[in-house]
Amino acid sequence: MLSAMLIVGSFFNRSVSFLTNPQCVAGQGIIIPQVLLGAGRHVPDVPQHDYPQAMKLNFVTQPMYLFAICLMKLSVGCFLLRVAVKPFYRRTIISIMGQLAH
Secondary structure: OHHHHHHHHHHHHOOOOOOHHHHHHHHHHHHHHHHHHOOOOOHHHOOOOOHHHHHHHHHHHHHHHHHHHHHHHHHHHHHHHHHOOOHHHHHHHHHHHHHHHO
16 A cells, blocks of 8 residues: 555655655565564464464554555545535545544
8 A cells, every 4th residue: 555655656746755665664574574474374374483473563563554544544535625626525525534633
């Protein structure tokens, strides 16, 4: 998802947000070892000695995913504000974005 933000930001805007690159690096730096240790596999298929470390990495990535999803929703909301013409739609979008950010 963050890689998509990087590609779209560099293609359409000709600029990339200062948050995009560190998020990509941090995310990939945690997700790759997590997959190597057994993420996405059933518990019986994960080697017993890798399981504690895999669960620690899984615990760390959950807030990162939550933060990334919130940023994507706010990004879509900002785009919709640019497209919305009627005041009713703009107020609705702003109120939803405000509830999301709260």
